[in-house]
Amino acid sequence: MTITITAFERSPDGGKGLARDTRVRWALEEVGQPYEVRLVPHQAMKEPAHLSVHPFGQIPTYEEGDLTLFETGSIVFHLAQRHPGLLPKDANARARAVTWMFAALSTVEPPILDLSIAKFQEGDKPWAQDRLPVVQDRIRQKLTLLSARLGDAEWLDGDFSAGDLLMVSVLLRVKPSGLLNEFPKLAAYVARGEARPAYQRAFAAQLAINTAPLPAG
Amino acid sequence: MTITITAFERSPDGGKGLARDTRVRWALEEVGQPYEVRLVPHQAMKEPAHLSVHPFGQIPTYEEGDLTLFETGSIVFHLAQRHPGLLPKDANARARAVTWMFAALSTVEPPILDLSIAKFQEGDKPWAQDRLPVVQDRIRQKLTLLSARLGDAEWLDGDFSAGDLLMVSVLLRVKPSGLLNEFPKLAAYVARGEARPAYQRAFAAQLAINTAPLPAG
Structure with missing residues (x-):
């Protein structure tokens, strides 16, 4: 099943990696799971469509099949529980x-x-x-x-x-x-x-988005 | 194994139930687990003995056999995962x-x-x-x-x-x-x-401690 996360179309930090999608990207990279990203424009954060996936109108969110999660801690925990690499076995x-x-x-x-x-x-x-x-x-x-x-x-x-x-x-x-x-x-x-290396890949991925040209319109 | 939690010897709220041990007491009551309480005087919160169980010198903590936990969220999650009543099965x-x-x-x-x-x-x-x-x-x-x-x-x-x-x-x-x-x-x-009822019991338990006479000395 495809994993889709959300991120800012433009992070307020301009790509310094401090927006919370970096945390989820990092976790995904640590456990080796590919993912897609849906970018949310600033003006859409508190609109009904995004509030339906994130009740507080923030990023990131996590969608996988019929599961939708928000809260970075919960998403990272979900990944850590399902894949080896982020939680000890004991x-x-x-x-x-x-x-x-x-x-x-x-x-x-x-x-x-x-x-x-x-x-x-x-x-x-x-x-x-x-x-x-x-x-x-x-x-x-x-x-x-x-x-x-x-x-x-x-x-x-x-x-x-x-x-x-x-x-x-x-x-x-x-x-x-x-x-x-x-x-x-x-x-x-x-x-x-x-x-x-997993952090480096996560950081590079968010930087690429935050330095790419914005879509016209 | 006996569960021991820590609580303020005297909560700053005087027993209104807002100190975080109430959350853990409530979870313990919901899952029907008996517990003991070790009271920590205010002046001992940041001393080495207490810092060894809670690195930030706060309450509550949770001890059960050789497991020691801090952070209310983590303690409640631990209880919820081990006993039915606080997390869905699906x-x-x-x-x-x-x-x-x-x-x-x-x-x-x-x-x-x-x-x-x-x-x-x-x-x-x-x-x-x-x-x-x-x-x-x-x-x-x-x-x-x-x-x-x-x-x-x-x-x-x-x-x-x-x-x-x-x-x-x-x-x-x-x-x-x-x-x-x-x-x-x-x-x-x-x-x-x-x-x-579980909240009521938790509230009553913390109130009893916060309105009991302090030990002499």
């Missing part, structure tokens, strides 16, 4: 890898997202400049604890897993701010993720 | 229920958490009052879309699932602000969750 190790998936999306990403919101949604507000250090310090608190846990390990818990895929993806979002480089162990961890 | 329906788990924690909760942060961590900042409506509007955007998707259905996708358990838990956090009542379908959905 039941306890698997539960711990799933824990890191949730940790990436529920604990580490929210303060990082808050920085994007502070810059892009509240950048013109009178409090923008004064509030920025407060938001950055919340990120530092999380990264300090994450770095302590990772220590000198290659990945968060044994072999590379879907938990690392999501954690590296989340940390990539904080890289442009310079904050990641305050944590050398985490910066090296992210670099190890970026160096994986 | 593989596609199951993947969709997992999608709602991630949607609750990754998409709906972050703006709601931002409101808590605005009130409790930034309440004394000069921008606190002016920024509040901006934060509230971001919650409204999400709740508008969630309410549209739920419509008049009883639960998000078929029978009550771990996705509903987490979504109701997340929405309960916005109830005290009055925002939930702007969305009558969601308020009714939350009320259906609260009316479940």
Whole structure:
């Protein structure tokens, strides 16, 4: 069955790979599954057709036969459960890898997202400049604890897993701010993720779309 | 094997059930698993002993034999996968229920958490009052879309699932602000969750701890 995901027709980051379809592309590349991409123009994100596949009007989504999923975490988990390569076989190790998936999306990403919101949604507000250090310090608190846990390990818990895929993806979002480089162990961890051939292919695929000419019309 | 979870010795909400151990207690009650609770004093949250079970120094955690988990989403998923009652049997329906788990924690909760942060961590900042409506509007955007998707259905996708358990838990956090009542379908959905006997037992259990006398010392 053909797998079809959705992505921005033009990512707001211009192809830096920070849009969430990159995470799903990466997972698909890690497990060796081919996929097709349906591009969603910005103005169509909150229209009924797209809301019927993604109730919050975002990307990515995942369609395969009569299954439609949204939420990056859920899509990555679905792929990880169905194909070898992203979750350990041992039941306890698997539960711990799933824990890191949730940790990436529920604990580490929210303060990082808050920085994007502070810059892009509240950048013109009178409090923008004064509030920025407060938001950055919340990120530092999380990264300090994450770095302590990772220590000198290659990945968060044994072999590379879907938990690392999501954690590296989340940390990539904080890289442009310079904050990641305050944590050398985490910066090296992210670099190890970026160096994986599957990530390289995923990144190249989204870059090609974001630098291609837009369809006329 | 005995299941042991952790909870605040004293929840910051004084027993309103908004601390995340309530979510795990609720899941345990839904699947009929007995459990023990280890209370963590506030000053011990970021100490090495607790950080060894929860790298971010939060509650709840889950211990069962040689398995240790953190992250509410992961703990609820672990229980839902091992015991009947929280995930459908059909593989596609199951993947969709997992999608709602991630949607609750990754998409709906972050703006709601931002409101808590605005009130409790930034309440004394000069921008606190002016920024509040901006934060509230971001919650409204999400709740508008969630309410549209739920419509008049009883639960998000078929029978009550771990996705509903987490979504109701997340929405309960916005109830005290009055925002939930702007969305009558969601308020009714939350009320259906609260009316479940398993939720009632979970709520009572956390309330008992939060209103019991503190140990001397």
